[in-house]
Amino acid sequence: MSLNVEHQSVRTLPxxxxxxxxxxAGHAVHGAAAGGFELPELDTLLELYRRMxxxxxxxxxxxxxxxxxxxxxxxxxxxxxxxxxGAISAIEARDWFFPTYRDSIALLTRGIEPGDILQSFRGxxxxxYDQHAHRTASQATPLATQALHAVGLAHxxxxxxxxxxxxxxxxxxxxxxxDAHEAFNFAAVWQTPTxxxxxxxxxxxxxxxxxxxxxxxxxxxxxxYGMPGYHVDGNDVAAVYAVTRAAVERARAGGGPTLIEGLTxxxxxxxxxxxxxxxxxxxxxxxxKRRDPIERLEKYLVSEGALSESMRAEITDAAxxxxxxxxxxxxxxAEIDPLxxxxxxxxxxxxxxxxxxxxxxxxxxxxxxxxxxxxAAQPAGAAR
Amino acid sequence: xxATTTEQAAxxxxxxxxxxxxxxxxxxxxxxxxxxxxxxxxxxxxxxLGGVFRVTDGLQAQFGEDRIWDSxxxxxxxxxxxxxxxxxxxxxxxxxxxxxxxxxxxxxMVSHVAKMRNRTKGRMSLPMVVRIPCAGAxxxxxxxxxxxxxxxxxxxxxxxxxxxNPADAYSMLREAIDGDDPVVFMExxxxxxxxxxxxxxxxxxxxxxxxxxxxxxDVTLLAYGPTVRTALESAxxxxxxxxxxxxxxxxxxxxxxxxxxxxxxxxxxxxxxIHEAAQFGGYGAEVAARVTxxxxxxxxxxxxRITGFDxxxxxxxxxxxxxxxxxxxxxxxxxWEWDD
Ligand SMILES: Cc1ncc(C[n+]2csc(CCOP(=O)(O)OP(=O)(O)O)c2C)c(N)n1
Numbered sequence: 001m002s003l004n005v006e007h008q009s010v011r012t013l014p015x016x017x018x019x020x021x022x023x024x025a026g027h028a029v030h031g032a033a034a035g036g037f038e039l040p041e042l043d044t045l046l047e048l049y050r051r052m053x054x055x056x057x058x059x060x061x062x063x064x065x066x067x068x069x070x071x072x073x074x075x076x077x078x079x080x081x082x083x084x085x086g087a088i089s090a091i092e093a094r095d096w097f098f099p100t101y102r103d104s105i106a107l108l109t110r111g112i113e114p115g116d117i118l119q120s121f122r123g124x125x126x127x128x129y130d131q132h133a134h135r136t137a138s139q140a141t142p143l144a145t146q147a148l149h150a151v152g153l154a155h156x157x158x159x160x161x162x163x164x165x166x167x168x169x170x171x172x173x174x175x176x177x178x179d180a181h182e183a184f185n186f187a188a189v190w191q192t193p194t195x196x197x198x199x200x201x202x203x204x205x206x207x208x209x210x211x212x213x214x215x216x217x218x219x220x221x222x223x224x225y226g227m228p229g230y231h232v233d234g235n236d237v238a239a240v241y242a243v244t245r246a247a248v249e250r251a252r253a254g255g256g257p258t259l260i261e262g263l264t265x266x267x268x269x270x271x272x273x274x275x276x277x278x279x280x281x282x283x284x285x286x287x288x289k290r291r292d293p294i295e296r297l298e299k300y301l302v303s304e305g306a307l308s309e310s311m312r313a314e315i316t317d318a319a320x321x322x323x324x325x326x327x328x329x330x331x332x333x334a335e336i337d338p339l340x341x342x343x344x345x346x347x348x349x350x351x352x353x354x355x356x357x358x359x360x361x362x363x364x365x366x367x368x369x370x371x372x373x374x375x376a377a378q379p380a381g382a383a384r
Numbered sequence: 385x386x387a388t389t390t391e392q393a394a395x396x397x398x399x400x401x402x403x404x405x406x407x408x409x410x411x412x413x414x415x416x417x418x419x420x421x422x423x424x425x426x427x428x429x430x431x432x433l434g435g436v437f438r439v440t441d442g443l444q445a446q447f448g449e450d451r452i453w454d455s456x457x458x459x460x461x462x463x464x465x466x467x468x469x470x471x472x473x474x475x476x477x478x479x480x481x482x483x484x485x486x487x488x489x490x491x492x493m494v495s496h497v498a499k500m501r502n503r504t505k506g507r508m509s510l511p512m513v514v515r516i517p518c519a520g521a522x523x524x525x526x527x528x529x530x531x532x533x534x535x536x537x538x539x540x541x542x543x544x545x546x547x548x549n550p551a552d553a554y555s556m557l558r559e560a561i562d563g564d565d566p567v568v569f570m571e572x573x574x575x576x577x578x579x580x581x582x583x584x585x586x587x588x589x590x591x592x593x594x595x596x597x598x599x600x601x602d603v604t605l606l607a608y609g610p611t612v613r614t615a616l617e618s619a620x621x622x623x624x625x626x627x628x629x630x631x632x633x634x635x636x637x638x639x640x641x642x643x644x645x646x647x648x649x650x651x652x653x654x655x656x657x658i659h660e661a662a663q664f665g666g667y668g669a670e671v672a673a674r675v676t677x678x679x680x681x682x683x684x685x686x687x688x689r690i691t692g693f694d695x696x697x698x699x700x701x702x703x704x705x706x707x708x709x710x711x712x713x714x715x716x717x718x719x720w721e722w723d724d
Contacts, residue, residue: 126503137471138503142495148461149496152468152476159424159450159474166468178488182461189456344506345541347564348592350639 014219014231018263021238024291026299035230037242042306048089048237049301050315052081052294055105057319061326062104062118066272070330072123075102079235079267080199082293083169085109086240087197087260090248091167096157098137098150098168102199106169110136114322115329124334143174147183147196151257154192165251167195167244173204175221176212184259188225193251195244196259199234201266206279222259234262235293238300265291338364400581408550409439409515409571411584412557413477417447420475423561425452427462427479427515436481437517437576459485463492463514467500470510470566477561483518483570484527490535497566498541509564513557518546519610519660521574521707523700529573530697531661536568537638537670544638545591546570548612550580552635555588563591570637572609594641596648600630603717604648604655606671608634611658611708618658618713627717637667642678645671649679656688656716658708663691685720 019035022028028039040048059078066074077084080102088097088106099106107117112129119128120139127138140146150168157164174180175198187194198218202209215221222229228250230243240262247258265288269276276285301307342357403411417423425440431454434441444452455462459480466476480486486493493514500510520529536544543565547553553571560567589595597612598619607615612633619629632648634641649655655675657668668689675687690708698706 125505126499127505131471131504131508138500138508140496142491145464145492145496148464148492149468149471151461152465152470153472154468155465156469156472156474160472179460179464179491182456182458182464185456185458186461186465340505344502344504346543347501347506347509348543351642352639 011223012228013223014217014229014261016216016231018231018233019239019243020233020236021242022236022296022300024235024296026296026303028300034239035243037239037246039238040241040245042301042304044241045238045297046301046306046311048085048241049294049297049307050318051085051089051109052237052297053315054319054322055081055085055108056294057323058108058114058326059105061323062121062330063268063272065327065330066121071118071121073271073273074104074118074121075271076266076268077102077105079288079292080201080264081105082237082240082297083197083199083234083262083264086237087167087169087195087244087262090241090244091165091195093135095165095167095248096135096137096150096153098146098153098166099139100143100146100169100171100174101139101141102171103139103169107134107136107139108322110134112136114326118326118330119334122330122334124336144170144177144179144183147174148179148186150196151183151187151190151192151194154187154194155190158190158192163252165193165195165248167197167248169197169199171204172198172200172202172209172218173207173212174198175218176204184221184225184227184257187257188227191254191256193254194257195247195251196257197244198259198261200261200263201234202264203266203270203280205270205274206276208279217261219259219261225259227257227259229259229261231261231263234264235291235296237293237297264293398584400583402579403550403582403584404577404579405547405550405553405571406437406439406576408554408582408584409557410441410443412554412561413440413443414446415585416477416558416561417443417451420561421451422473422475423451423477424469424474425477425479426455426466428457428481429454430479435479437571437573439515439571439576440479459487459489460492463489463497466512466514467492467496467510470512471508475511475513475561477513477515480514480516482524482528483516483530483532486514486516486532493536493542493568494539498539500541501565502541510566511564513560513567513569515569515571517573517576518570519572519574520697520703521610521660523703524573525700526697529703531659531692533570533637533659534661534665534667534670536570537667542566542568542638543592543636544568544570545636546572546609547635548572548575548607548609548633549578551582551586552588552633554582554584554586556591556635558585558587559591570609574610575613578613589635592636592639592641594632594634594636594644596630596644597633598629598631600628600652602628602652602654604630604632604645604652605713606632606634606645606655606657606675608637608659610660614708614710614713615658618710621710622714622717625714634671640671640674642674645675646678649675650682653682653684654717654720655683656690656713658690658713660692660707662694663689664694666691688716688719690716
């Protein structure tokens with residue numbers, strides 16, 4: 001079988017008004033505005049609600065821990081829960097996910113332990129979870145680079161005839177990077193089963209979307225590559241889920257990649273070291289807070305009689321226990337082994353690294369001796 | 385999909401035939417692809433054309449488009465997708481068409497290829513090979529003759545090797561493909577067409593070892609890739625003047641074989657390193673520093689560097705003025721104070 005298939009190029013422009021299945025008041029949307037998509041079943045929406053509530057509680061907790069100095073940094077996704085949770089919920093355990101630094105709550109939904117997610121932000125090691133076990137790549141920091149990995153892995157899976165899909169998230173700023181272009185193009189040319197979710201939270205650190213692109217929507221970019229593009233209300237988890245789910249199903253059936261833009265807003269700072277008052281108005285933040293993705297779904301579920309008080313209490317409890325667990329993990333000092341620095345650079349041992357490891361080991365032993373002698377406190381580096 | 389072992393699929397040993405380095409690389413790719421169906425090859429023009437240097441000649445006809453194919457023209461894309469493929473258990477061998485065109489992929493190489501294993505505490509390795517035709521002396525125009533080895537060797541996590549002859553080219557490429565670490569496999573373009581008698585499959589010294597290619601007693605010349613021939617020619621010329629030169633082909637730039645190099649330097653007590661790349665901040669600076677640090681009391685003179693000038697690689701009509709020559713090597717050796 002050759003994968004080198006002829007395919008139809010896609011020329012349909014995404015809608016300028018974002019696709020929406022629930023409006024801001026929590027009412028179901030029908031007709032053209034829904035873009036031909038159906039509101040998911042109540043059970044699905046309830047599960048999405050639960051995941052979003054837990055995700056937000058986690059995010060708020062980690063932000064607080066970061067302010068207390070427990071983590072070196074944390075990029076919050078507060079306000080972006082519909083994108084983060086809606087899309088990741090559309091793929092399966094066998095599929096692969098390629099996240100960025102911003103997407104910790106998607107990892108939580110993927111079943112990764114809080115301590116493992118936060119290991120890199122705490123500063124213990126660059127990545128804390130087993131990528132193979134969770135079929136989830138390391139959170140990428142260099143922008144848009146991970147999108148190419150998602151395409152490559154998807155292509156390898158196709159060569160092996162494994163029916164898996166890869167999903168990757170990018171920010172609006174990241175779409176300006178060359179690697180985003182290369183990833184979209186490779187995916188379209190190779191027709192890989194890849195779903196690109198652009199979370200347009202309207203800022204790349206301080207730079208607004210208007211300084212990033214002249215395209216009417218980021219989803220428009222899909223057309224130039226010959227793949228379908230969708231412009232979606234990124235604060236409507238029902239819409240994000242329905243559109244990504246359709247893209248995942250098409251990809252799995254051999255229909256190639258899809259580019260989805262979720263229009264959302266980052267409520268928190270870029271990271272804890274950012275000062276957003278320098279580049280955006282409190283008024284705008286308030287405006288977007290009133291379009292909260294969790295409240296919107298909650299209104300709908302309550303109006304449908306699908307969310308009882310006892311369910312709400314149970315979900316709150318679950319969220320609190322994730323937060324408490326996270327607090328407990330982050331208040332314990334991590335055990336680190338400096339000698340491990342040398343252990344994972346190459347598969348094949350290197351003489352020069354073994355020498356350097358021995359040197360550090362001797363320094364540490366010296367430092368331990370000095371520490372044991374009262375009044376002889378010396379920094380490790382000075383011990384000769 | 386099952387991987388077969390190298391032994392099972394190893395072709396019958398042939399009688400020695402005259403083989404070019406390009407031919408040896410082609411045979412290595414062919415044998416590696418036959419031995420292990422996880423090996424896939426892609427890049428720019430590697431399919432029907434067989435690569436601009438014909439290193440992949442005939443491979444698509446033999447293995448089909450699912451094993452070797454032309455990728456879109458995008459170096460970061462080639463490396464970035466190869467990362468994803470390696471993550472899924474493939475062994476991609478990708479081609480950068482020319483040295484200077486690997487720079488768009490710099491970020492993927494440095495930020496991801498080099499770091500993946502370390503980032504994941506060894507749980508995710510990237511068994512991939514990046515083939516880069518490198519260096520000058522082929523009359524190439526701008527951007528077709530760079531020596532980019534210092535960028536790669538300055539990057540922990542990468543293994544960087546450069547063969548200088550057909551037998552090593554075959555053996556080292558097979559070893560690079562079989563290993564679990566990502567390898568930057570640099571191929572000196574000016575040596576692609578030079579022939580030697582080789583009986584395939586050939587296994588030369590391990591990829592991470594330097595090799596003494598000519599014995600001598602007075603001076604150690606450290607060379608790699610295209611400058612091994614320069615070093616050997618220098619040794620011939622020096623012999624006529626009564627100077628006995630030992631030539632070491634480094635083969636592996638990272639890791640550096642301190643042992644083989646150190647043994648040679650302690651024997652001769654004088655060393656010089658030759659490369660095409662610019663001198664300032666170049667790979668030779670690392671070689672000179674290491675050799676000095678480890679062998680200072682055995683050295684009778686400072687370690688010398690005979691390199692290209694500190695200029696962007698020149699146009700074809702000017703490259704002969706830039707490249708290190710045996711005359712320059714011998715002139716450099718003359719700057720040492722000799723006892724006799
Ligand atoms: C290649 C690269 N350049 C610059 C940076 C520094 N940087 C980190 S985040 C960021 C903004 C990214 O914005 P966007 O893609 O919109 O994602 P968001 O942070 O809003 O989720 C920048 C410039 C980087 N990480 N990678």
